[in-house]
Amino acid sequence: MLSLKIDKKLVRNEVKDYVMIFLGILLYAFCFRGFIYPHNITTGGLAGIASVIGWALNIDMSIPYNIINVSLLIIAIIILGWRFTIRTTFGVVIVGTLIQVVGKFFPEPLLPNDPALAVVIGAIGVGCSLGIVFSANGSTGGTDILAMIMNKYRPIPIGRALMLMDAVILASSYFLFKDPDKLLYSILQVAVANMTVDFFLNGYRQSMQFFIISSKYDEISDRILTEVNRGCTLLNGEGAYSKKEVKIMMVIARRTEANHIFRIVKDTDPSAFITQSLVRGVYGQGFDVIKVNNKPKLKFKSPDGVPPKEKAPVIDLPKHIEDILPDADTDIEDIISGPKNE
Numbered sequence: 001m002l003s004l005k006i007d008k009k010l011v012r013n014e015v016k017d018y019v020m021i022f023l024g025i026l027l028y029a030f031c032f033r034g035f036i037y038p039h040n041i042t043t044g045g046l047a048g049i050a051s052v053i054g055w056a057l058n059i060d061m062s063i064p065y066n067i068i069n070v071s072l073l074i075i076a077i078i079i080l081g082w083r084f085t086i087r088t089t090f091g092v093v094i095v096g097t098l099i100q101v102v103g104k105f106f107p108e109p110l111l112p113n114d115p116a117l118a119v120v121i122g123a124i125g126v127g128c129s130l131g132i133v134f135s136a137n138g139s140t141g142g143t144d145i146l147a148m149i150m151n152k153y154r155p156i157p158i159g160r161a162l163m164l165m166d167a168v169i170l171a172s173s174y175f176l177f178k179d180p181d182k183l184l185y186s187i188l189q190v191a192v193a194n195m196t197v198d199f200f201l202n203g204y205r206q207s208m209q210f211f212i213i214s215s216k217y218d219e220i221s222d223r224i225l226t227e228v229n230r231g232c233t234l235l236n237g238e239g240a241y242s243k244k245e246v247k248i249m250m251v252i253a254r255r256t257e258a259n260h261i262f263r264i265v266k267d268t269d270p271s272a273f274i275t276q277s278l279v280r281g282v283y284g285q286g287f288d289v290i291k292v293n294n295k296p297k298l299k300f301k302s303p304d305g306v307p308p309k310e311k312a313p314v315i316d317l318p319k320h321i322e323d324i325l326p327d328a329d330t331d332i333e334d335i336i337s338g339p340k341n342e
Contacts, residue, residue, distance in 0.1 A: 017136040021087065022094055024132030025140065027125060029098035035122025037061065038109030042173035042186040043126070043193070044166035046072075046142030047099075052172050062100035069096060072145045079149055091133065092141040115185060123189045127196020134201060166190055208258045209279045212249040212265060213237070214272035221249055223264045228257050252279070 032047060040055065042048045046069060047061070054061035069092050076088065111118040133140060147161040170190065174183045214220055221232040235248040253261060258276065265272050 017087075017138065018090065020136040021091055021133050021138035024129045024136070024138070025091065025095045025098055026102075026129075027132070028095065028129035028140070029102040031122045031125030031129060033099065033103045034106045034110045035118040035125070036189060037103075038106060038112075039115045039118055039185070040177065040182060041115070041119055041122075041189055042170055042182070044162070044169060044190045045144075046140075048166070048169040048173070048186075049143075052169065052176060056176060060100070060103060062096070062103060065099060066096040069141045073141055076141075076145045076149070087137060088139040088141050088145070091138050095140045116188075119185045119189045120192060123192035124196050126189075127193040128200055130193070131197045131200025134197070207279050208253055208255055208261075209277045210249070210251040210253070210258075210261060211275045212251065212272055213246055213274070214249070214265070214269040216269045216272070217247040217249055220265055220268050220272070223268065224249075224251060224261060227264065228253060228260050230257065230261075 032043065036043055037047075037051060042051055046065060050061040050063075050065035050068065053059075053064040057064075073089060073092050109115075109118060111121070130140070139145075143162060143165050146165065150161045170183065170186050173186055174180070177183075212220060217234065221234070224230055224232055230251055230253045233250040235250060237246045237248045238244065239246060251261065255278075262274075265274055
């Protein structure tokens with residue numbers, strides 16, 4: 001009898017991701033329908049397209065939003081495959097439902113007499129909500145799908161494609177209302193929301209890089225190791241003027257640990273020379289994990305009589321391939337590099 005082994009940690013992480021996606025979309029629906037949409041302010045993405053269509057046809061924006069989003073989802077399933085659309089499908093269903101349901105609770109805008117403040121609050125909330133969804137590897141569909149499809153067939157970066165679509169959406173809202181104030185509020189909303197998303201996803205990852213020059217490098221490095229729990233790398237240097245050899249300490253730490261490092265240096269050697277710079281994307285032990293697929297994807301020349309696949313890179317196999325192929329345990333790296341000398 002076969003026993004089914006379930007990875008509880010994997011299941012727990014999956015459940016956590018879907019809960020975070022739901023909460024992020026709930027916050028998105030509240031901020032968008034409560035602060036932005038009732039003021040006739042256009043946002044970017046599919047919500048902006050649906051808003052313009054809804055105002056032009058005098059219908060609720062949830063109707064064109066769901067129609068377009070479901071259509072894009074079906075196209076994405078055909079073009080991009082099921083693996084991409086599993087969480088996107090969940091996001092599309094939840095956001096389509098919540099935008100319609102939450103909208104019934106806000107027939108009138110929040111902060112009706114102060115649209116500028118409403119736009120800023122709504123944009124920050126929308127940015128945080130999208131940051132929550134993206135950090136859980138989720139998606140709300142919409143123009144993200146269009147951008148990925150464009151990127152699949154044309155060398156257009158996804159970020160640039162999204163910016164172009166947002167520009168078209170904002171421009172169309174101006175021709176609908178002919179109101180420069182609404183256009184300005186719309187631009188402000190998109191800018192604040194995008195900056196909030198970027199800060200939410202990357203702000204907490206910001207790290208600091210320190211170069212410290214001190215004759216008491218042993219004591220300083222020991223204190224950083226024990227008190228801050230960060231490693232130090234000692235570099236050999238030489239003063240250009242004094243011609244004396246010096247030790248340079250290189251330290252990478254979180255931004256929140258910077259003040260502690262400054263205190264250690266000041267307490268140990270007030271005359272120490274120290275530089276501080278902001279870095280992003282620090283990977284390794286104690287920081288983020290590198291998430292890339294470095295497994296080579298190789299395609300070989302088709303056998304005689306078989307037409308090659310269009311635009312597929314062709315790799316000529318080495319002459320000794322006939323001696324290697326009969327061995328079923330041979331790895332692809334062995335085929336490319338050649339037989340090993342035993």
